[in-house]
Amino acid sequence: MRVQYRYNPAILGVTPQVITRWVPIFGLWGGAVGVAALFFLEPxxxxxxxxxxxxxxxxxxxxRPVDPNDSPF
Incomplete structure (x- = not known):
């Protein structure tokens, strides 16, 4: 039996398989944070x-239109 080595690229233990598993989760959380930031910055x-x-x-x-009496111009 012959041993075959395969190259599995990883940076600090993060492989492409790990990235593809976590991208949808981070996308959902990022979208939720973005919507929350918009409503927080609404004023x-x-x-x-x-x-x-x-x-x-x-x-x-x-x-929210400005009343003409409140406009400084």
Missing amino acids: IPRVRNVILQKIPAVGSYWD
Whole structure:
């Protein structure tokens, strides 16, 4: 019987098989953290105007017009 060696690339013990197993999990957690960050940053006007108002069908929820009496201009 002949012994055959196979090269299994690994960096600090992380192999391609480990990466393919963990990528979907990290993707879900990353998406959840991103959505939570958007809602946490909702009071900032730039986030509200540039990101949240662009969401189809619910973007008008974040539309907060300024009363002309409160405008400094």
